[in-house]
Amino acid sequence: MKIIDKIYGESMIDGLLEELVFSSPVQRLKGVYQGGASYFVNEKWNVTRYEHSIGVMLLIQKLGGSLEVQIAGLLHDVSHTAFSHVIDFVLENKDEDYHEKIYHQIITDSEIPCILRKYGYDYNKILLDHSRWELLEQPAPELCADRIDYTLRDMYQYGNITLEEINNFLENLIILNGKIYLKNVATAEWFVKTYYQEVIDFFMNPLNIYGYDFLAKTLKLALDKKIINLNTLLSTDEEVMDLLRLSDDKDIKNLLNQIHRRVNVKEDKYSTFAA
Numbered sequence: 001m002k003i004i005d006k007i008y009g010e011s012m013i014d015g016l017l018e019e020l021v022f023s024s025p026v027q028r029l030k031g032v033y034q035g036g037a038s039y040f041v042n043e044k045w046n047v048t049r050y051e052h053s054i055g056v057m058l059l060i061q062k063l064g065g066s067l068e069v070q071i072a073g074l075l076h077d078v079s080h081t082a083f084s085h086v087i088d089f090v091l092e093n094k095d096e097d098y099h100e101k102i103y104h105q106i107i108t109d110s111e112i113p114c115i116l117r118k119y120g121y122d123y124n125k126i127l128l129d130h131s132r133w134e135l136l137e138q139p140a141p142e143l144c145a146d147r148i149d150y151t152l153r154d155m156y157q158y159g160n161i162t163l164e165e166i167n168n169f170l171e172n173l174i175i176l177n178g179k180i181y182l183k184n185v186a187t188a189e190w191f192v193k194t195y196y197q198e199v200i201d202f203f204m205n206p207l208n209i210y211g212y213d214f215l216a217k218t219l220k221l222a223l224d225k226k227i228i229n230l231n232t233l234l235s236t237d238e239e240v241m242d243l244l245r246l247s248d249d250k251d252i253k254n255l256l257n258q259i260h261r262r263v264n265v266k267e268d269k270y271s272t273f274a275a
Helices: 015-021 024-031 049-062 067-075 086-090 103-108 112-118 123-127 145-157 163-171 185-203 206-224 230-234 237-246 250-256
Strands: 002-005 009-012 173-176 179-182 265-267 272-274
Touching (some): 002 049, 015 024, 015 067, 024 067, 049 067, 067 123, 103 112, 103 123, 112 123, 145 163, 145 185, 163 173, 163 185, 179 185, 206 237, 206 250, 206 265
Antiparallel strands (some): 002 009, 173 179, 265 272
């Protein structure tokens, strides 16, 4: 199977990885946007969890990571609900780890354990303790494949960095004792600047915050009124949106009408409001 990725170019995968890519949990991620509510207020904010998951796998592969850690990278986000981290705001989950709490359930309820067994792997040993895989996950400010990929992918997609800059950064990555480091200070400073843009210009963008707030309110109300349930959120963003749009509930419709791409969010010294 040939994969053409915007960041890493052409790559070939087969066998186990190919079967996992075509599994239903991974394919569902094509309809789950990375930025939660962002795509519904800005069509340019359209990176999906699928693109990111493929990217993490490919980056680990390029860094020389084992097949096991490539598998963990590919599957690390399969338990994200529709709208990604918006669910954490709905449930007032300050650790923003709802997807981690349901990870075991999502894996075991899918064909993934069977696919892994076919190739002689035990899903328990690969998937249920990501702390084993230092290339995949590290607390900030350490580098890891997860943080590197979503930063590069988002900032490239949204026009903040160039492919040339990305390639230069990737060429300066090295692995020491199983962890990712950079060859020089200049490249490290570039990534710090780029990650800062990711946080300030995207995560903390007032329009993005507005979208999160209104979508979280909508989902919370829909859950309270039993229009949807938590299992409903194990589908795609658009599938859940369609259910909400079909609702006859006036309060739900009123909230949905405020989540659109014509929103103009303005900030002043004391507040943020939409026009």
